Amino acid sequence: MKFIKLLSIAVILSVMTSCSETIKFPVSKIAPAADITAEVKKQGEPNYLVTLEANNLASPERLEPPKKIYVIWAVSAAGVVRNVGHFTQENAEKSTYKASFPYQPVEVFITAEDEEGNCFPAGVEISRAILVKPNRD
Template identity: 65%
Template sequence: MKILKNIAIILSIGLISSCSSTSQFPVSTVVPAATMTAKIKKQGQQNHLVTINASSLASPDRLESPKKIYVIWAVSESGVTRNVGHFNQENAVKATYKASFPYQPVEVFITAEDEEGLCTPQGIEISRTTL
């Protein structure tokens, strides 16, 4: 009975962890102290929940070329790049982003911009990762 319980627990953990994928952003030359990860998890039939966490991310106004906001971009499987939002900086140590997409993003990247509602990236690219 104990063996079956342990096997069930191991299988449950394996199923939970297989439903999501985490990618590490490479070290940025613009903000080298920042550590950033992107996690994608399938929600239902078509939606995908993307969570991006950053720690030690300098405020955009402290960059060598000061900017106002960090904008997050997602690239779909068809190659379309979309502005999907910006970081909510909780404090100087941690920034988070969480959103559900109706498509599978294959790549996400972050830029420092002067305004939030841009249709194409115009500022400094901070870092990029594939999902």
């Protein structure tokens, strides 16, 4: 009986984790110590939960030139770029972002900006990751 319970738990956990994909951002030339990852989980049609985590990301005020905030941008399959939020600083070493999207983002990038509410990226790009590989039809 214990074996069946353990096996059931293992199957459930593997199914839950197989629905998400973790993508590692490339090393940034602007903030090379930053270790940035994105996890994308399908929440149901058509929603996707996107979680970004940045470890050792320098404060934007320490950049040259100094900036005020790190803004997160998502690109849709149609090529539309949207300002989807900014990093929340949990401590000096870790920044996080979590949001639900009504579409599957194909690309996410981070910029250092002077203002949070920009409609278009104007600051320096920190890093960019492709979340969905293009079809080769």
